[in-house]
Amino acid sequence: MNYYGSWQQYMEQMMKxxxxxxxxxxxLYQKLESLEHNHSDQPKTVIEKIEYNFDQLKIESLEGTLHIGLTPQELSEIDDASLWRQQDPIQKSAPKPDNQQVLEELDHYLTEQGGAIIRSLATHHQVDMNQQKEQSIIQDIRNQLPSxxxxYENxxxxxxxxxxxxxxxxxxEHSIAQYLEQSKGEDK
Structure with missing residues (x-):
């Protein structure tokens, strides 16, 4: 029996x-070095100490947007200032408060059907309607949605x-019809 050939094949296989x-x-070492290099390049946010003296605070006017729970990096990635209108798949999977769902559904309704409703009612009430008026009405309604x-929640x-x-x-729909009826009377 010749075991030399089988040992030689075995050793070649082991070497491969x-x-x-x-x-x-x-x-793997190259990937690890790359990850370590990328990690060291990321900016780090360090907050030493924050002190609030509320007795000395006087607010004349309050403006801007408050983002709770966002890091500066996440904040810089936000394209739209109105977070409740973002269509993020992660947000869709998380349960939302009822008022948030209602607000999103009504906003979608205004975006998709608001213009058609206004044009239809304007035709019915014989009121001239242009794109600027239409958008103004939709924006006015959108601003009133939270209140x-x-x-209804109260x-x-x-x-x-x-x-x-x-x-x-x-x-x-009722409010738009009333507004257009009043506009019709003002045009005459």
Whole structure:
């Protein structure tokens, strides 16, 4: 029996495996060095000490946007200042408060159907409507949504989100019709 051939093949196979493992180890070391290099390049935020003296605080006017729970890096990645309008897949999976869901649904309703509703009612009431007026009406309604949602949430018993959405949609159409009827009288 010739065991030399089988030992030789076995040793060659072992050498190939050893070389492949050495290549993998080398590649892993390179990745590790790359990660360490990238990690060291990232800016670090260090906050030493924050002191608030509320008795000395006097607020004349309050403006701007408050972002709670965001790091400076996350804040710089935000394109739209109104966070509740972002369509982020992560946000969709997380449960939202009822008023947030209602607000998003009504905003979507205004965006998708608001212009058509206004044009239809303007035609019905024989009022001239241009794009600028239409957008102004939609923006005015959009600004009033939080207070209308709050009105329904303060009712006892509190209606469900679907009821609130339907009620506010009805109010929107009724209010637009009233506005256009008044505009018709002013044009004459």
């Amino acid at each position: 495996q050893l070389q492949e493992q050495q290549k993998e180890i080398k590649a 209308r949602i709050g009105h 009712q006892n018993p509190k209606p469900g989100p679907e009821v609130v959405v339907q009620q506010i949609k009805t109010e929107i």
